[in-house]
Amino acid sequence: xxxxxxxxxxxxxxxxxxxxxxxxxxxLFTQRQRAEMATLRAALRIIRREGRARxxxxxxxxxxxxxIGTTTVPALLVxxxxxxxxxxxxxLNYKLLxxxxxLNGIDDQVTSFNIAASDDNGPALLDLAASNFxxxxxxxxxxxRRQSRGRAGMVKVERRTLDDLAAxxxxxxxxxxxxxxxxxxxxxxxxxxxxxxxxxxxxxxFELVPAAYRDRPDEAALLIDAVAGLDRRLIDLRxxxxxxxxxxxxxxxxxAIIADQNGRRRITDLLLV
Numbered sequence: 001x002x003x004x005x006x007x008x009x010x011x012x013x014x015x016x017x018x019x020x021x022x023x024x025x026x027x028l029f030t031q032r033q034r035a036e037m038a039t040l041r042a043a044l045r046i047i048r049r050e051g052r053a054r055x056x057x058x059x060x061x062x063x064x065x066x067x068i069g070t071t072t073v074p075a076l077l078v079x080x081x082x083x084x085x086x087x088x089x090x091x092l093n094y095k096l097l098x099x100x101x102x103l104n105g106i107d108d109q110v111t112s113f114n115i116a117a118s119d120d121n122g123p124a125l126l127d128l129a130a131s132n133f134x135x136x137x138x139x140x141x142x143x144x145r146r147q148s149r150g151r152a153g154m155v156k157v158e159r160r161t162l163d164d165l166a167a168x169x170x171x172x173x174x175x176x177x178x179x180x181x182x183x184x185x186x187x188x189x190x191x192x193x194x195x196x197x198x199x200x201x202x203x204x205x206f207e208l209v210p211a212a213y214r215d216r217p218d219e220a221a222l223l224i225d226a227v228a229g230l231d232r233r234l235i236d237l238r239x240x241x242x243x244x245x246x247x248x249x250x251x252x253x254x255x256a257i258i259a260d261q262n263g264r265r266r267i268t269d270l271l272l273v
Contacts, residue, residue, distance in 0.1 A: 004096075009033055011078050014103050015068060016096055023132035024067050034070045035241075036182070036269075039205070042240045043178070043271050044079055047203050050273055056080045059177030062162070062197075063087070064117045064190055067134055068096040069104075071180055076106045081178075083109050085171045089116040089126050089157040090136050111170060117183070118159035119192035119222070128152040137184045137212075161193030173197055179204040185212025188223030198230065204272040205237065210262035220258055227272060228254045237269040248273075 007015045007029050017025035028034055044056055059082060061075040066086040075081045084106075088094045094114045101107040116124060116138050129135035130152040139154065166173050173196045181187050187206040191198065198204070206223075213220035227234075233248040234257065240246035249257065251272065261268055 005029065007032060009037075011074065013073050013077060014100075015070065015073070016099050016103060017068065018092060018096065018133060020131065021133040023129075023134035024070060025133065028070065036071050037074050038241050039237050039269050040071055040074060040079065040180075042237050042246075043203070043205050043269075046235060046237075046240070046246065046271060047178070047273060056177050058082045060085060060171055060175045062171065062176055062179045064162070064179070064181045065183040065186075066097055066112075067093050067182070069100040071182075072097070072110065073100060073104050073106065075178070075180075076109055077104060083111070083171075083175075085165070086110060086112045087115055087117050088112070089114065089138070089159075090128070090133065091155065093133055093136075113160075113165070113170075114157075116157050116159040116186070117162055117165075117181075117190045117193065118186065119161060119189040121160045121164055122158070124157055124159045125154040126157045127154055135184060138186045162190070163193055163196050166196050173200055173202070176200075176202045178202070181206040183207070185209050185216060185219050188219050188221070188226050191226035192222055198226070201232070205269055206272070208258065208261055208268050208270055210258065210264075210266070213258065213262065224254050224258070228252050230272070232272050235271040235273065237271050239268070 004016050005019055009032050017028055056079045061081040061084045063072045063086040066072055066088040072084045072086050088097050101110045125139040127137045127139050179197055179202050181190050228251055230251045232251045235246045235248050
């Protein structure tokens with residue numbers, strides 16, 4: 001009956017969601033919140049405990065795969081980030097992301113790009129999910145088979161590296177308080193193109209999707225190459241969110257973490273700090 005509907009979330013946040021979206025939109029409408037909101041709180045709590053007491057305050061938040069803004073909006077409204085740089089390749093999600101920035105009065109703090117972050121610049125295809133609008137996936141190279149059940153076809157998108165965006169003046173690497181990545185298995189390529197941020201030790205949250213690596217082992221290898229050699233630690237944020245001890249593991253343990261999550265078929269979010 002209507003393509004969009006409004007949701008009032010805690011902390012006076014408001015969102016417009018698509019009534020066709022059975023993923024982010026539906027859960028936000030039925031529960032008035034999203035899991036990533038709790039994950040963001042957990043990540044910032046750990047970062048502050050690690051010695052960045054003012055993490056977030058007057059800093060820039062980078063949201064890669066921003067969807068409709070369910071992480072960007074609380075980052076600015078609740079957690080004190082001064083500015084956000086957001087990337088979302090899907091046209092509908094991007095439109096709602098922009099609308100939600102206006103709806104929450106933060107549009108002047110948000111620099112948005114209707115593109116995908118990756119390890120190179122150039123064109124790509126976005127494989128659209130039919131109903132779960134949080135499950136779109138970037139496709140590089142030739143498409144070798146017809147779309148499987150639950151997919152809705154492809155749209156052409158542009159991709160750029162975060163390093164290229166920084167070089168073009170989209171943001172200053174030294175201003176970044178947190179890098180957030182949720183790209184359905186493309187996280188390794190995003191990090192491969194973000195050397196200017198990794199070199200500075202910017203705290204980074206990235207989703208780990210074991211199912212995405214079973215069919216694309218090269219993506220897992222890229223993620224390992226980007227992270228495992230860093231002198232950093234990894235913390236399982238979903239375990240932290242659930243109240244379990246958040247034992248930090250060296251970044252070199254990432255292959256074992258991927259294997260463990262793959263065995264349990266469990267998606268999680270890792271904090272690189």
